[in-house]
Amino acid sequence: MDVEATEPNTEAWSDITPDAARRLVIAAVEAFAERGYHATTTRDIAGRAGMSPAALYIHYKTKEQLLYQISSVGHQRSLALLRQAAESGGTPADRLGTAVRSFVRWHAEYHTTGRVVQYELGALGPEHHTEIVELRRRSEAVMRSIIEDGVRSGDFDVLDVSGTTLAVLSLCIDVARWFNPAGRRTPDEIGELYADLVLRMVRPV
Amino acid sequence: MDVEATEPNTEAWSDITPDAARRLVIAAVEAFAERGYHATTTRDIAGRAGMSPAALYIHYKTKEQLLYQISSVGHQRSLALLRQAAESGGTPADRLGTAVRSFVRWHAEYHTTGRVVQYELGALGPEHHTEIVELRRRSEAVMRSIIEDGVRSGDFDVLDVSGTTLAVLSLCIDVARWFNPAGRRTPDEIGELYADLVLRMVRPV
DNA sequence: AACGGGGGTGAGCAAGCGCTTAGCCGCCTT
DNA sequence: AAGGCGGCTAAGCGCTTGCTCACCCCCGTT
Numbered sequence: 001m002d003v004e005a006t007e008p009n010t011e012a013w014s015d016i017t018p019d020a021a022r023r024l025v026i027a028a029v030e031a032f033a034e035r036g037y038h039a040t041t042t043r044d045i046a047g048r049a050g051m052s053p054a055a056l057y058i059h060y061k062t063k064e065q066l067l068y069q070i071s072s073v074g075h076q077r078s079l080a081l082l083r084q085a086a087e088s089g090g091t092p093a094d095r096l097g098t099a100v101r102s103f104v105r106w107h108a109e110y111h112t113t114g115r116v117v118q119y120e121l122g123a124l125g126p127e128h129h130t131e132i133v134e135l136r137r138r139s140e141a142v143m144r145s146i147i148e149d150g151v152r153s154g155d156f157d158v159l160d161v162s163g164t165t166l167a168v169l170s171l172c173i174d175v176a177r178w179f180n181p182a183g184r185r186t187p188d189e190i191g192e193l194y195a196d197l198v199l200r201m202v203r204p205v
Numbered sequence: 206m207d208v209e210a211t212e213p214n215t216e217a218w219s220d221i222t223p224d225a226a227r228r229l230v231i232a233a234v235e236a237f238a239e240r241g242y243h244a245t246t247t248r249d250i251a252g253r254a255g256m257s258p259a260a261l262y263i264h265y266k267t268k269e270q271l272l273y274q275i276s277s278v279g280h281q282r283s284l285a286l287l288r289q290a291a292e293s294g295g296t297p298a299d300r301l302g303t304a305v306r307s308f309v310r311w312h313a314e315y316h317t318t319g320r321v322v323q324y325e326l327g328a329l330g331p332e333h334h335t336e337i338v339e340l341r342r343r344s345e346a347v348m349r350s351i352i353e354d355g356v357r358s359g360d361f362d363v364l365d366v367s368g369t370t371l372a373v374l375s376l377c378i379d380v381a382r383w384f385n386p387a388g389r390r391t392p393d394e395i396g397e398l399y400a401d402l403v404l405r406m407v408r409p410v
Numbered sequence: 411a412a413c414g415g416g417g418g419t420g421a422g423c424a425a426g427c428g429c430t431t432a433g434c435c436g437c438c439t440t
Numbered sequence: 441a442a443g444g445c446g447g448c449t450a451a452g453c454g455c456t457t458g459c460t461c462a463c464c465c466c467c468g469t470t
Contacts, residue, residue: 020447036327038243042428052449057429059447119324119382122241163390163398167376170383174375177324185368193368201402225417247458257419262459264417 008109013073021059023049028066033112037067037123067120068128074110074117075135081106082142092150093199099146100172100198101191107176108187114176143169150202157204168198213314218278226264228254233271238317242272242328272325273333279315279322280340286311287347297355298404304351305377305403306396312381313392319381348374355407362409373403 009026016022027048031040042063046053060066085099107114121132144165150156158164175190185193214231221227232253236245247268251258265271290304312319326337349370355361363369380395390398 018447036241036243038241039328041426043426051447053428054430054450055448063428123244159401160398163395164402166383167399167402170379171372171376174379178371178375190368193365194372196364197369197372197406200408201405203405223417246456248456256417258458259420259460260418268458 009112012110012113018059020049020051020055023051024056024059024066025069029070029112029116032067032070032120033115037063037116037120064123064125064128067116067123068125068132070113070116071121071124071128071132072135074113075132075139078103078106078114078117079135079139079142082139086142086146092146092153092155095146096150096156096202097195097199099143100168101195103172104175104194105187105191107172108179108190111176111179111181114173118173118176140165140169147202154204156202158202164201168201171198214317217315217318223264225254225256225260228256229261229264230271230274234275234317234321237272237275237325238320242268242321242325269328269330269333272321272328273330273337275318275321276326276329276333276337277340279318280337280344283308283311283319283322284340284344284347287344291347291351297351297358297360300351301355301361301407302400302404304348305373306400308377309380309399310392310396312377313384313395316381316384316386319378323378323381345370345374352407359409361407363407369406373406376403 009029013022013025013029016025024045028040028045031044031048034040040063042056043053045063045066046056049056056063056066060069081102082099085095085102088095088098090098107118121129124132144162147156147158147161147165147168151158151161172194175194179187179190214234218227218230218234221230229250233245233250236249236253239245245268247261248258250268250271251261254261261268261271265274286307287304290300290307293300293303295303312323326334329337349367352361352363352366352370352373356363356366377399380399384392384395
């Protein structure tokens with residue numbers, strides 16, 4: 001199935017140590033993305049990481065902790081991308097285009113992580129869940145502020161700012177669900193296409 | 206949690222008989238939408254339907270058959286909505302607006318069914334899976350044909366027809382994920398908003 | 411009154427689950 | 441050479457899972 005020369009996951013999680021813990025995270029991301037959290041067994045994760053089922057519990061207390069680690073890091077990464085775009089000077093259209101482009105590119109490039117981050121958060125424990133929801137609220141706030149800036153300056157024409165914010169984020173996020181690395185489009189191309197589509201959504205007539 | 210006077214699921218599945226089978230489907234839709242297919246137990250479904258765990262197997266051979274029934278009916282319903290819009294005369298803009306409006310409204314109104322239909326199809330058995338994927342291909346073809354019509358007639362200006370088709374469908378589908386019946390917006394309002402956003406996406410400059 | 415059969419139940423089976431425990435192995439320190 | 445320890449494993453515990461089976465109840469027909 002995996003014919004890529006450069007596996008993005010290997011470098012994406014390179015700051016996790018020790019080596020065995022990183023292998024477990026990568027294995028968990030792949031398994032969760034493929035089959036979902038609940039359909040994935042700890043034996044499967046350990047097997048993919050090349051160790052016995054018991055070894056998992058040396059590095060992570062529970063299976064849920066693995067999901068939390070993935071979800072937390074993933075949300076922080078994507079939030080950082082949005083913040084970077086929002087603070088990057090230029091017109092509101094420039095900033096919105098940059099935000100959509102890099103957010104979409106991330107969800108395509110790391111679509112396995114993205115799938116876990118976006119579609120498995122219901123499996124988190126209550127306290128982890130509320131923590132992650134807070135990160136999501138911040139992402140929404142960043143995106144909304146860019147759109148609000150554009151409306152205020154007259155660069156954008158938007159009837160329902162919070163509804164449009166929701167739609168834009170939803171559009172970008174869902175890329176993680178359908179993106180196929182064996183498909184026709186590269187993450188860059190999809191980012192470009194989506195930036196164009198979103199800018200059309202907010203453009204004055 | 207449920208304070209609605211008219212439960213949409215009750216009427217949505219009214220053509221399923223006998224009564225016990227319908228109660229099981231409705232219970233399964235709710236449980237699958239809330240927690241996902243794999244996290245839902247047959248005991249939970251039977252309990253919600255007001256019967257013993259064994260009674261489920263009188264009406265459905267396996268838990269997967271229940272999912273297949275839901276997925277199949279749901280896909281046929283949403284495909285029918287798209288076809289109706291595509292065949293409903295008027296300008297391409299009219300047809301695209303109608304398609305998006307009714308497709309989105311359906312995914313909001315029946316967001317529990319929509320969630321199962323759109324996000325749990327990986328849990329289907331291989332042969333059921335390919336059957337459902339075929340239905341999805343047809344939905345995509347219908348949406349694409351509307352957009353192609355508009356491009357041909359000059360009503361729409363779209364660089365990448367198949368990419369835009371994918372984006373539009375993705376945008377509509379994802380409504381089922383985030384829609385909250387206790388939220389500010391009604392299904393009709395979201396349908397209206399989304400129809401406007403999509404028409405902006407394809408509008409010539 | 412006897413019957414037949416579809417819809418239902420209580421109990422439980424085999425398998426698989428998340429997770430634990432007792433102990434081993436190799437390496438760094440002394 | 442001895443000891444301590446982090447990383448790992450084989451085995452398995454207690455529990456839940458999807459699903460089955462023997463049996464029962466109710467009701468329309470004869």
